[in-house]
Amino acid sequence: MRKIDLTNFQVATSETARQINRRIALNFLRRHQPMSRADLARRSGLQRSTVSAIVDQLIGEGWVTEGAIGRAPRGRRPRFLHLNVERAGIIAVDLRPETTTIGLSGVDARFVMQTAWRTPRQPAEFVRELSRTVAQFRRVHPQMVCEGVGVSLPGRVDSSGRLVFAPNLGWTEINLLREIEAAVKLPVVLENAANACALAELWFGGHPERVRHLIAVTVSEGIGVGLLVNGQIVHGGTAMAGEFGHVTIDENGPQCPCGKRGCWERYASNSAAAQYYASQTATKAPGSPHPVRFEDVLRSADQGDALAVRALERMAESLGAGLAMLATGLAPDVIVIVGEVTGAWRRVGPIVSDVMTRRSLPALAATRIVPTDLAMQPRLRGAATLVVQQHFGAPHVA
DSSP, X not given: OOOOOTTSOOOOOHHHHHHHHHXXXXXXXXHHOSBOHHHHHHHHOXXXXXXXXXXXXXXXXXXXXXXXXXXXXXXXXXXXXXXXXXXXXXXXXXEOSSEEXXXXXXXXXXXXXXXXXXXXXXXXXXXXXXXXXXXXXXXXXXXXXXXXXXXXXXXXXXTTSBEEEOTTTTOOSOBHHHHHHHHHOSOEEEEEHHHHHHHHXXXXXXXXXXOOOEEEEEESSSEEEEEEETTEEOOXXXXXXXXXXXXXXXXXXXXXXXXXXXXXXXXXXXXXXXXXXXXXXXXXXXXXXXXXXXXXXXXHHHTTOHHHHHHHHHHHHHHHHHHHHHHHXXXXXXXXXXXXXXXXXXXXXXXXXXXXXXXXXXXXXXXXXXXXXXXXXXXHHHHHHHHHHHHHSOOOOO
């Protein structure tokens, strides 16, 4: 139960009640379609007249369609209702330091179109390129009504949409929300990539309904942590909650883009593994003309390269140590791992689990570690979820 903040509250109105009932109906249809009006009223506990009014409005707006007529032992035969998943279009943007991926999905987070391009060094050019891509998507799929743009990014934004911390992206403070909305002329939701992935797991991850405490850890150029507590994303007072990747492990450790030394992500990220492998191979064979990428480490490990295997093992040990800290401090039901490292989970996973077991309290053994499927594009799906939640999540009231 939350305490009502008497310095910042919103009085519940009849419109609030209508919005809540509308979203209850939408979520029952999302979970249990096809449903008749009578089924919807029975399952939700809403009055039949309320359900009828909501359904008529949703049909009029194109959110719901009527399908086949069912059988009934007596009385009026029911007509089944379906969510019109092909009607509402969502632009999902996975912004990463090297590559930006953009997809067009329905409210089921299934992508019908996507593209990718190299992330520009300057945010103004990024906004222009994104605007061109959004316009192209809308031309190709004119039948879809774009409900908004969700952007997952490697950093933190405040409540106004201002980028306040993105060391791996290298952009200075900018109101990215305002710039994108002005360019694409659509509602925009910005969120840290790990937070977006945590929300995607809540909405589309297939976890049991009882899972309300979930942590998403994105392992890429750095380490991002999304905290889902009691079903709510935790942002903290400065929008910086979850920056465990920048907790110092060793003050004399390697330099981090955030300006400090020895941060957790300097040991457990893709770039950390690649840098270690590069330093070891340079010792044995100096003068390599090409920078080492994490994909090179994975490929070399699969080919039996002992140095690449050791790089992954060191990464796994450091990842497990950090996850033990998260499990001990927050006692989540599930920790979800997102990133290319999940492709090597048969090698990495046992080390992570062993380190966690040794470093965590025995009572926390129930916390499950779940690697995501790269084919499901969890970061892009997370970006789509940001817009899905705007229409299906509970409306914000005090």
